[in-house]
Amino acid sequence: DAGVTQSPTHLIKTRGQHVTLRCSPISGHKSVSWYQQVLGQGPQFIFQYYEKEERGRGNFPDRFSARQFPNYSSELNVNALLLGDSALYLCASSRRGGSNQPQHFGDGTRLSIL
Amino acid sequence: DAKTTQPPSMDCAEGRAANLPCNHSTISGNEYVYWYRQIHSQGPQYIIHGLKNNETNEMASLIITEDRKSSTLILPHATLRDTAVYYCIARSNDYKLSFGAGTTVTVRA
Numbered sequence: 001d002a003g004v005t006q007s008p009t010h011l012i013k014t015r016g017q018h019v020t021l022r023c024s025p026i027s028g029h030k031s032v033s034w035y036q037q038v039l040g041q042g043p044q045f046i047f048q049y050y051e052k053e054e055r056g057r058g059n060f061p062d063r064f065s066a067r068q069f070p071n072y073s074s075e076l077n078v079n080a081l082l083l084g085d086s087a088l089y090l091c092a093s094s095r096r097g098g099s100n101q102p103q104h105f106g107d108g109t110r111l112s113i114l
Numbered sequence: 115d116a117k118t119t120q121p122p123s124m125d126c127a128e129g130r131a132a133n134l135p136c137n138h139s140t141i142s143g144n145e146y147v148y149w150y151r152q153i154h155s156q157g158p159q160y161i162i163h164g165l166k167n168n169e170t171n172e173m174a175s176l177i178i179t180e181d182r183k184s185s186t187l188i189l190p191h192a193t194l195r196d197t198a199v200y201y202c203i204a205r206s207n208d209y210k211l212s213f214g215a216g217t218t219v220t221v222r223a
Contacts, residue, residue, distance in 0.1 A: 004157075033209065042201060042213030043158065056209030090157050097208050099146055100165075105157035 025093030136202030
């Protein structure tokens with residue numbers, strides 16, 4: 001079975017632009033989570049969606065938004081990009097929500113802001 | 115989620131067992147212990163998780179002390195491909211994983 005797939009793999013934007021990142025979960029998984037990982041640090045939680053509803057939100061500004069589609073794929077949108085948004089953006093999926101459900105990660109989208 | 119403490123780095127020899135410690139002295143009864151690893155330029159890879167009992171799968175074994183205040187991840191026969199950052203996470207939250215700095219494990223030939 002295919003794992004979590006993310007697109008694009010790399011992206012370069014300039015300050016002030018907006019970006020949309022995409023994620024397809026593992027087949028049968030209904031929950032998708034987004035994380036940001038800046039260089040040298042562990043991933044930081046941004047959002048979780050389960051059954052198309054937002055179930056959790058991390059400490060990120062309103063410039064960050066996301067949604068989940070009926071096929072359980074997801075998009076992360078970031079508006080008014082800042083230099084500090086340069087990071088690896090990771091998507092993870094799980095069968096459902098819950099602390100006993102492992103999240104499985106894709107290899108991320110590397111976003112660079114010039 | 116309870117705070118976890120891991121050594122910043124450790125070396126191990128190829129072919130030998132690697133024992134990775136994690137302290138989670140403030141863990142609560144409903145918090146699972148998760149282990150992930152991240153190889154350079156890849157996303158974190160799920161290894162194993164457990165609540166009270168020791169767990170084993172095809173990748174590793176997880177040993178949790180009886181008081182649940184610490185745990186050890188065991189890679190039975192380390193290979194060069196096991197070189198990675200290993201994260202130990204105490205998880206109570208239904209929707210997020212809280213990653214710390216992890217342990218950088220280097221397997222040497």
